[in-house]
Structure formats: structure tokens, C-alpha cells
Amino acid sequence: MTDMASLMEDRAKPGTPKDPRKPVNWDSPDIARRIKKRYGADRRFKMYGLVAILMALAALLTLGTSIVSKGYTAFFHTYVELEIFFDPAEIDPDRTNDPAVIGRANFDGLIKQNLRNHFPDVTGRSELRQLYDVISGGASYDLRTRVMENPSLIGETRKVWLISGDDFDMLNKGFIDAGGEEASRRLSDAQVGWFQRLVADGAVEKQFHKRFFTGGDSREPELAGIWGAAVGSFYTLIITLLLSFPIGVAAAVYLEEFAPRNRFTYLVEVNINNLAAVPSIVFGLLGLEVYLNLMHLPRSAPLVGGLTLALMTLPTIIIASRAAIKAVPPSIRQAALGLGASKVQTVTHHVLPLAMPGILTGTIIGMAQALGETAPLLMIGMVAFIVDVPGGVTDPATVLPVQIYLWADSPERAFVEKTSAAIMVLLGFLILMNGFAVYLRKKFERKW
């Protein structure tokens, strides 16, 4: 009030300069032009934003369509229906019904014998070998499982759908041109002819390819599945989460709530931020040196992969958690302290629950990052060709992005669609995780 009063006094004094400006004419063309210019700038700014979003959407759409259009065919595979005589002489000559005996039987030979029966005109070693390629080598395992589950099949004749070889699958899907030069494709004219005869008989069908989702990796594209890599990713992420979440949150709580503000904590802070920017391959090298060479942990194992990715995820979690903790209003801490809560009680009862949505979001983003990480895992040997689905964290394993890398690197035409399909599976997991993050944020969000 006093300031205002003194100002008034000043103005009352003689000789105080008057406002030198002329009165504004708000209707002048000058002002009109300025206003027009301002609205123009508004419109342009809005347009830039819109264009940016449209470009991003277009890029996303292109990526999506390219992956889906290349990959969706991998979810289906060509099967060939053959009449199979479950010859007791081949499977169980002594009629023992002993699973061990049945298990040892030569189902591959059974399939070949039935193929020969189906194409009696095919003779000669090399021609027959070409004929056998129609059915995948993996079909004999399917047949064995079938007989083991139902031994009464022995001696019967049944029509059975058998998985075809990858080249015939490609032919059926139109990726191999049946009309082209023989030399330019992987199938001979004779093979194409047999296949077309099967098609004419109605013995060829595209069926849902369950094996892609349940199998491990394989050199044969038709037998290769994503499950091994998915389980490897799962184990790796579990290890990463178990390590990086508690350590990250504890570090964030300490730095925000307990640490004194001095040069040392400042140094720690700066280095955590730097760590977030370190290229992931460096973490891989560190993992290689420390976990494999120094601590002699098993190579190619999710345990080591998880440990390495935990190093990489830690800074992300710490930074996100610190931001979330900082966002909790100080009045809440004061309220708790004022009631006589100890510092730890204040943190565990009030600050952490309120910061949890932010912490969880940061953690899931960190985990999603870890799920898509390839480079550090190459360094610790998770790039190996592994057929078995891992049964634990110390079994050799690979992960989804590495699997994609491996398949993209394979020469067979059939791996092209597998690669895209694997990318779809990986993206599916990422979308799922991000959706979960959004759900958690909504669920735990509280207003104050």
C-alpha cells in the first residue's frame, strides 16, 4: 500500500514527465496487420504440429503394413494329406505295445514308403530323394507322437495331414514361381509337378502353424518356432526386473530422501545420468568381462543376460523413480513428520505409495527397452543357435530380438516371413507391456 501511495504523491508533484506515448488507435490498419500476422503465426504453428504427427503416423503405418504383410503368412503353413498305412512290421513287429519300442521305430521310413506308394511312377535314387523333400523331416516326430498317444493306430490306414517341406510351403504361398525357369528356383520341374498333382487331389491345405508358437529354433524353417526365444526373453527379463527394480528404487529413495546434498551425491547423480547414455554394447563388454571371464557364470544363459541388462536398466529406473519421488508434494512428508512418523515410515507409508505409478511406469519402460535390446546379449553369447526351449535361468537361451537377428541372417526364403512374424510377436509383447504400464498408472494414480 505504501508504495502505491508514494507513487501517487510523485505524480502530484509538478514537473513529473507525462506518458510520452500517443493514444493507441485500435482500429488503425497497422494494428489490424499485426493481429492478422499473429493469427497467421498461430495457424502455421498448428499446421507444423499436424504435419509432424501425420508424418509420424505415416511412418508407423508403413512399418506396420510392411511387417504384417510380410509376416502374417508365417502363422499358416502348408500341410499335405497322405494316406498312411501304419505298418506293424515297421513300427512294432513283435506286437509288444511297448512305448520304448514304438519310440524307436522308423517313422521317417514309414512316410517315405507311403510317399512311394502315392507316387508309384517315381523311381531312381535322386528322384526319390527329391520326392521325399515334399514332406518335412519333422513330420516323422509328429507321426511318432500320434502313434505313442494312440497305439491302436498300428495296423490301420489313415489319412494324415503332414507338414510340408519349406520350399513347397513357399511354392504353395506363391513365393516360388512355378512357371519360371527350373534353374532359377530351388525346386525342380518334377517336384513342382508332384506338388501340383497333390494340389489337384485336394491333398494340400494351409493350416494354422501352431509349431511357430510352441517350438524352439531350427535349421529347417518349417520347424523353427519363437517359443524358445520367448521363454529366453522371459527368464532374462525376470532376472533383470528382480535386480534392477529393488536396487533402482532403493537408490532413488536414498538419493531423494536421505542423501545429504554435497559434492559426492552430486557426482553420483551426474554419473547416473551419464550411465543412461552409455551405448548398450559397452554394458555387454562389461558383462562379458565381469560375469563370464571373472565370475565364470554360464555362457549364453538368461542369468548373465539378465545381469547385464539390469546394469543397463538401472539408470532408467533410478531417474524415473527420482522424478516420481520428487513429484510427491512436500506437504505430505511434513504431515507425516509432524505426526511423529520416522523418516522411513514417511517414505514407506506415504512417499513410495504416491510415487509408485511413476516408478512402475519408468520400470516398465526400462523393461521394454531391455526386451528389445540385442547388442549387449551378443557379447555374452546369447546369439548361439539353440534348439531347446530353456528350462531355467542357467540353460543356454536366446531372446526375441536376437532370434529376429538370427533369422534375418538366414539364407532360406522361408525365414523372411518368420523374421517378420517374430517382429510382430516382439512388438506385440512391447504393446502389451506399455498397455500394462498405462493400466498401472491409471490404477494407482491418486489425486491430492
Added chain:
Amino acid sequence: MAVVTARAMTDGTSAQAPKMAVRKLDLFYGESQALYEVDLDIAEKQVTALIGPSGCGKSTFLRCLNRMNDTIDGVTIKGNVTLDDRDIYDKAIDVVQLRARIGMVFQKPNPFPKSIYDNVAYGPRIHGLVNSRDELDEVVMTSLEKAGLIKEVKDRMAEPATGLSGGQQQRLCIARAVAVSPEVILMDEPCSALDPIATAKVEELIDELRSNYTIVIVTHSMQQAARVSQRTAFFHLGKLVEVGDTDQIFTNPKDERTKGYITGRFG
């Protein structure tokens, strides 16, 4: 005119020993001094109002009384503060227990984002003041009753406290403080965020609480100080300028600065 020491005036007005006594309190934020040799007695079961212009150190002083300044980095304190003749800055004093004995209500209502019930029950729970669920229910009900809130919230105990109006939230904070059964309640401008009706309710409440608790209130409103307090202390530039019975301070201040402030000539 010379500053009349707080001690000299305290002697004339309260015969019994003060609940809290502050002697030669200096407080520094790092290098800069915020409080200079403050001497003040706080009488039991009375309302003591701290008034003064913004930045005069009255809130800082209030926070010394339950050691809330401990939580701020770089604060150093000299002099001593006693509660029932025991130094609260003594090493043997547990600050957690101290704050249970000296409750605090803040400027902005700050209920926990939990249910109304859990807000009030929090103090008794962490201090282990109750043995059973029934006992806790009883404590929560009495505290809400004391805070004059029971009628408004008794059917919505499980609802979030943040859904209450500002005035109700502030009374909930008072109930929360009362639930720990403190001996002293510190209030830092408890009505500054409230409308006049809510303010009137809180003031009425303070008057009722006086029969059971010793209350120290920081306020910007001189009318409020005049209405609710029995004793008033005037702070200026980190110094305690004058303290005395509220009637005397407002009708017959001894210091020129006090007179200037209460008549609105500076501040």
C-alpha cells in the same frame, strides 16, 4: 524506546511454570541469521499467537518448537527450548516421540490421500497407542468429535479425505493431530487457505481445544489473533519485539513497532 524483554513481561502474567520455554534462541539458514536471541514462554492450556510481517521469522520460530527445522539442510540452532523443563534439543530426546507430544497443523490443509478414517488413525497406529480395532475406532471418533467434524463425515469414513472441502480438510488435519493426544499443538497460519466461514469454524475449534491443549498459532490476521489468543507475541526482523496478554498488546502496546504494525502503518 528500549525493547522490553519477554521474560520481564511473562513474570507478571502467568504464575505457574510455562509449558514450553525458549531461551536465547538463534537460528541460521546457512550463513544468514533468521532468529535473534528469542526468549518466549508458552503458557499451558492457553492460545499463544505469533504475529508479525511476512519474513519476520514467526513460522521459523514455530518450527523450532517441534524440531521440524531438523528436516531442512543447513539450519543451525543455538540457545535452548524446553518442554516441561526438558531441553527438546537434548541428544537423549527422541524427535519422533517429541513430535507425537507436540503436534502440528500446517498452512495448507495436507490430508494424506487416503480415507478419512485412515488419516486420523495414522498417528495412533504408528505410535502403537491402541491395542485393538475397537479402541482405534474410539480414538478416531473422539478425535473427529473434538475437531467438530464428526457430524459431517460419520457416514463417509471410508471416502478419500481429499474429497472434503478445504475447511473440512483443515479440521481433519486438526483431528489427525489431536488423535495422537499431543500436549502442545502448533498451528502455522491454519486459516490462510480457508474462506471466512471455514475460518470461523476453525477459530471456534481452537477456542474449544484450549481447555485440553496448549496451542501456539502463527497468523497474519490480527483480528484472528485478537479473537482466539490469550497471549500474543510480535516478531519483527527475526527478533521478538514484544509479548504480553492479547488485550494489552492490541490496546496498549509498549513498543512503537508493535503499535505501528497493529495499526497497519507497516507490514
